Amino acid sequence: MIHAYQVVVAAPYVAALVLLAIPGYRIGAIANVAASGVTFAAGLWLVFGERSVGDYAIVDEFNIVFITINTLVGFTTALFSASYIGHEIETGRLTPASLRFYHAMFQAMMGSMNLALVANNIGLMWVGLELATLITVVMVGLYRTPQAIEAAWKYFILASVGISLAFFGTILIYLAGQPTLGEGVPAMTWSLLQAAAARMDPAILDLAFIFLLIGYGTKVGLAPLHAWLPDAHAEGPTPISAVLSGLLLNVALYALLRFKMIVAGQPAALDPGPIMIVMGLVSLIFAAFMLYQRRDIKRLFAYSSIEHMGLMVFAFGMGGPLANFAGLLHMAMHSLTKSGIFFGVGHIAQAKGSQRIADIKGLSVTHPRLAVAFALAVFAISGLPPFGVFTSEFLILTTTFAREPWLALLPAFGLLVGFGALLMRLQDTIFGEPVGPAHRVDASSVPMVLHLLLVLAAGIYLPPALVAWFRRAAELLG
């Protein structure tokens, strides 16, 4: 009997091997889409399938939310990539050989992320997340320009800091669980650890959580550990930027939340909430101000990702069913919107042959339809109604206001600052006299429009089934 979660993990890895063997990049791109489609179908199957807890894999309401988004955005990104990446060969930025490598690595990365998401073993979770991270390091350096290599190197150095600290934290959690759960696999099994948390040594848990927070927090992009994030987004291929912002940051956040659930089970240990609230707020406000000085459009939205991850960490730090619900919803909305925006940025970069904001003027004159779609996407991410991001941000702020009125001012302030910056930059790109070249855009607009429609639909009407599902997931978070 094959389980859906096995397909979700295994299909991308198998596809990666197959893609390595396919020489033609056009067939490779199609195979990439097909494999991502299979994974997405398995992800959907998981939603309607049964929940299970095994020695190595876990399927509960909480991780299904992440897996669904992961496989969905993986699929749409593969679609976008298939129509986009041919252009990179024409302009000579990539060779067919590096594109074959790119497709295989894309699948390997998806498989590793899914592995981290279904793992019930904290060691396995770490392995999945680290593999995904290291693959993205290679992908960021794919263009092999000095800037790309510089970005990949910086990413590698900071990611390795995260790798080591998170692993040390994982060892500490194992040591904490060992006296009650015994040596070996049980003391690394997340579900058993969570159940036994109340009997663990609080001193070790404290220490472990600090290491895990810094280690996985580096990957979430929390300030002041975010330095890799803008470079990695700006210099890598655009589909990878979409996956980085939309998915990898989420998976890191997911790992952090799993450990928060363990530590929260021991009342004598430190309360993860306040630390996460502070780190989230610092990231949110810092990133919002940084948005004003950006000259590169991908860097701009990379900082916007830091801002939104900060808001999510803040929401999960607040805790409680409502704030967790809002945080999960925001995670979903941000993933869809931000990857959609990066698809749009890919279109713009092809149209203008540049990703510098100064070179992208007058889009409304040269590419009116692209300009409208992009403007709507930026409206969505800056939290304007009727898009779903507005709903989730509104929920986060109102639940905070109900509990800690003064505290709600800080995220509200950060969001307003970020809003202003994004609209300013949007104005620069959409209006004004067109400068520079205006090429035809070959990339498909279907993925971007699809994401926008989903976010719009979620903003207008959230189906009760979806609300109930997210609510159950939020309850698991405690």
Add this chain to the structure above:
Amino acid sequence: MNQVYDISHLLAGVMLVTSFALLYQQRIAAVLNAFAAQSITLALAVAWAAWSENRPDLFITALIAFSLKGVVIPVALHRTVARLGIHREVEKVVGVGAALMVGLALTALAQALVVKIAQGPASQAREELALALAIILMGFLMMIVRRNAVTQIVGFMSMENGLILAATGARGMPLVVEISVAFSVLIALFVFAVFVFRIRERFDTIDIEALDRMRGDRR
């Protein structure tokens, strides 16, 4: 039983000393030798744990540490460094004295953090954990104070030595073997990546054209 701990602590202590050596060595060749010494000590420490705790799977980890990180990678790096003619390159980002002082402070910090774990079976692993954490932190320090791809990679690998030591110290931790294998493969990959992609940007003393020809540049 005490002797078992004494020997494992001794080996972990020697690893920490090599970490200090990594910090103050000025020539790249000497850094590589210090790293090889550290990896071989790690192999001994892991082998000792495998023998004294009767965990034969750890012998694989020890073997990997010895062959790959004790011999193959240092030799490969030595050769590359010699071929590129950068073995005399002296880096002065932070003075040796300052770096050593920070290293001492980090070691003290590691002790202070881990000493809180007072009771239970974990307390046996405590000293080894403290030493391992010190090695990890010194690896970071090395990555920060060195501005050269080779020494940064060595800093990373030394950090990873500390991680494997910590994982070995945690009794009965599964996946140690798997993780060390995965890690070593990744390191080999990155060592490779450094020399294929990165070299041109970091070592501006090198004849760039020659390297371009070497990788069959496309433009």
